[in-house]
Amino acid sequence: MLCAVLLGTVLVGTTAAADPIECPPGSTPDPRSGQCLIVVSGDPGGDGGGGSGVTSPGRTSETAPSCTYTLGGKTKKVPCSGTSGWWSQSEQAYCTAASPQPPSGDPAWGGHTDGQVYECTRSVDPRLVGVVYLVWLAQPPNGAPPDPRVLAQRAVATMELSAVSIGIVPEARPGAVGVVGMPVWMWDADPDASRWGPVTKTAAAGGYSVTATGKVDKVVWSMGDGKVVVCRSPGTPYADSYGRQASPDCGYRYDRQGRYTVRATSYWSVDWAGLGQSGSIPLQFSDTAVITVGEVQVLTQ
Numbered sequence: 001m002l003c004a005v006l007l008g009t010v011l012v013g014t015t016a017a018a019d020p021i022e023c024p025p026g027s028t029p030d031p032r033s034g035q036c037l038i039v040v041s042g043d044p045g046g047d048g049g050g051g052s053g054v055t056s057p058g059r060t061s062e063t064a065p066s067c068t069y070t071l072g073g074k075t076k077k078v079p080c081s082g083t084s085g086w087w088s089q090s091e092q093a094y095c096t097a098a099s100p101q102p103p104s105g106d107p108a109w110g111g112h113t114d115g116q117v118y119e120c121t122r123s124v125d126p127r128l129v130g131v132v133y134l135v136w137l138a139q140p141p142n143g144a145p146p147d148p149r150v151l152a153q154r155a156v157a158t159m160e161l162s163a164v165s166i167g168i169v170p171e172a173r174p175g176a177v178g179v180v181g182m183p184v185w186m187w188d189a190d191p192d193a194s195r196w197g198p199v200t201k202t203a204a205a206g207g208y209s210v211t212a213t214g215k216v217d218k219v220v221w222s223m224g225d226g227k228v229v230v231c232r233s234p235g236t237p238y239a240d241s242y243g244r245q246a247s248p249d250c251g252y253r254y255d256r257q258g259r260y261t262v263r264a265t266s267y268w269s270v271d272w273a274g275l276g277q278s279g280s281i282p283l284q285f286s287d288t289a290v291i292t293v294g295e296v297q298v299l300t301q
Helices: 146-156
Strands: 003-004 009-013 028-030 035-039 068-071 074-077 083-086 093-097 114-120 132-137 166-169 183-188 199-205 208-222 228-231 251-253 258-275 277-294
Touching: 009 093, 083 114, 146 199, 146 258, 146 277, 166 258, 166 277
Parallel strands: 003 132
Antiparallel strands: 003 009, 009 035, 028 035, 068 074, 083 093, 093 114, 114 132, 166 183, 183 251, 199 208, 208 228, 208 258, 258 277
């Protein structure tokens, strides 16, 4: 008998042309799938996730998989891959990542936000041959490709991305005072790869790899007076020779005196590709500086 499980629900296959659907006792028909739903208990565990009878061999990308099944007190080896996917020690079944993955919040996830949902097929125990079900697994089965999104996050972690190093005039130091109405210049004082990009990193596992490239799309400067300036470049460092000129690409003017906390927020876009998939990861980092703006005092006699 052909079955499918959706985390606490087993779908028992019926003949293709059956109408109406006839289900065994204790189950209810599902007109959409042409299968019968049977409620089951328990939270299926994944390889490395625990809770499903047989312990995962703890395979890493550097060690060969050990694929076995236990039946009638005897343990035998099985191929680590087959037409139904890759062998999962914890599930004692061949599993492949469900495509597409169920949407966030679907019962198949069992409340988890990591790992993936897999479609697993029983093919060894003669009592369960042909049973197909969905289950959340924290780790991929033996030999299965890793989740490319996880590899992308690992690649990002090695980039050591950070906020821009704030360069600003008037300077953010004691005694430095700007003047109301005079140009304020803002720039990235150290626009290296970790602060501006582009930076490219690759993460690999089990012979699979994902490459990610990150770069800053924009820097949003919150000027402390309720207004913001959006800059698409690292900005131009100020030099005394510029005098009272305005910044050509990232500047501002205050219309009243005060002490202002300026926040520079870098908005990164990290594009990744691998294992036949691609995506983008948005990130943001911020830093602040405090500047003082005063008014010109005119003395009269």
